[in-house]
Amino acid sequence: MFGYYITLGCFLEVWCQGLFFLFFDVMILGNMIILAIETSCDETSASVLKAGSKKLELLSNVVSSQINIHAVYGGVVPEVAARQHVHNILPVIDEALKTAKIKPAKIDLLAVVPGPGLITSLMVGVETAKSLSFAWQKPLLEVNHMYGHIAGNFLQPIVFPAICLVVSGGHTEIVHLKNYQTYKKIGQTVDDASGEAYDKVAKLLNLGYPGGPKVSAEADKFTLLSKEGVGGGLPRIKLPRPMLNSGDFNFSFSGLKTAVLYATQKMTKKELLERTPEICFEFQEATIEVLTKKTLTAAKQFKAKTILMAGGVAANKRLREQLREMSEANGFAFSVPEFKLCTDNAAMIAIASYYLSQNKKTPLDNWQKIKVDPNWELA
């Protein structure tokens, strides 16, 4: 009763200041403050989201990357990653709260990723979130990492139905979304993920880790040379477009990597060095062609209104351009998160948890039930 009078008092005061609508939101529909934690691979991240009924506002998104630490090994080393997460997690959460100017007491919901990912990395985030949930007496929601990637698109309203191409180091999938919370996977890679193919090709060509940016940079060199009339325009090497006409929405990238291997086997060291930009260009074209064409076919077949893209590989500039062009030319709206919301981050998990929380009530003591699941696939 007492509380009621206090809020009513504030209400009237704010009304007088002409900020009625802002406060109306807070009181009647409720602004929700979410703290999300993400540690599924090699980034330690925490984010604070303020979710009102009309708009989502990211108050902070802190990401501590380990990429330089793992580059020497040519990939993420699980044990090293876990130790780094342990080292980083509390300072990162602290920073996220400070930047957002939010005290723990103000938090309404905690969110964390139990999978898919590296078990040792996931455990650090999940155990930390569970401890906070218990200590602060806040509900904890589990969010699938891949759904999180998709939700990176949900800062702005989306017109459904939608088709989302999810591309990352561990996954390549096409997902059909009826609305923010209802979705179904309609296709996936049958062997390697597209991001993994980039890494493996980079290894075959001695380009280093992470493969994605390195291969793309080489491909850009070829485009530039062609413009200057030096490189000769079209690549002489021709790589296959695996499963392009398979009639389903599945992908395969293992054979494409092997095709790159065959192409390089016949070359001398000098020739290989000279033609690396050309090989990377053709590899990237082959990958992008299969990804974009299959996504477009899915969008047509499912009568989608919007095409979305998500995941770490969605940071690839050429892929973004191509899918946007193709989507818009065929009358689909197109959305891809800004670069920093494509790679692993907790902001996308916070956004995802907001939409999931609209569908279900999370009890205060559920932290005991949450367990890591490194192979948690999207349904």
Place this chain on the structure above:
Amino acid sequence: MKIISNSEKQTFKIANEFAKKLSGGEVLCLLGDLGAGKTAFIKGLASGLGVKNIITSPTFVLMKVYEGKNKIILSHIDAYRLDSGAELQYIGADEYLNDSNCITAIEWADRVKDIWPKNKILIKFKILEGNKREINIT
């Protein structure tokens, strides 16, 4: 036993037949370069064990576990990013290595030599000309 495979399809078939000789508890250590046929072999192996799921690369998550016919379990491990077998304990691989219902297949097994059991089966892949591969099972 040395076998020459002339194609990816044939590698799949060889593994499919090989799977029928396994009874559970075996640890398969796969060795060979990128593109040598390890993926094709594992797919054939899984099919021979009656696994219905799509076998995707475990590189990202390190280990994927599938269920086949007659309660046989296939544990598919990628040791590419590991420095020692001890690291497999962190991901809970022990549980499967010592299970008589489980067949463990380790890609890039040379990185985790310290946990090779005495009764391991070594499967070496060698790239010959073009699509040709030599598969050596010992």
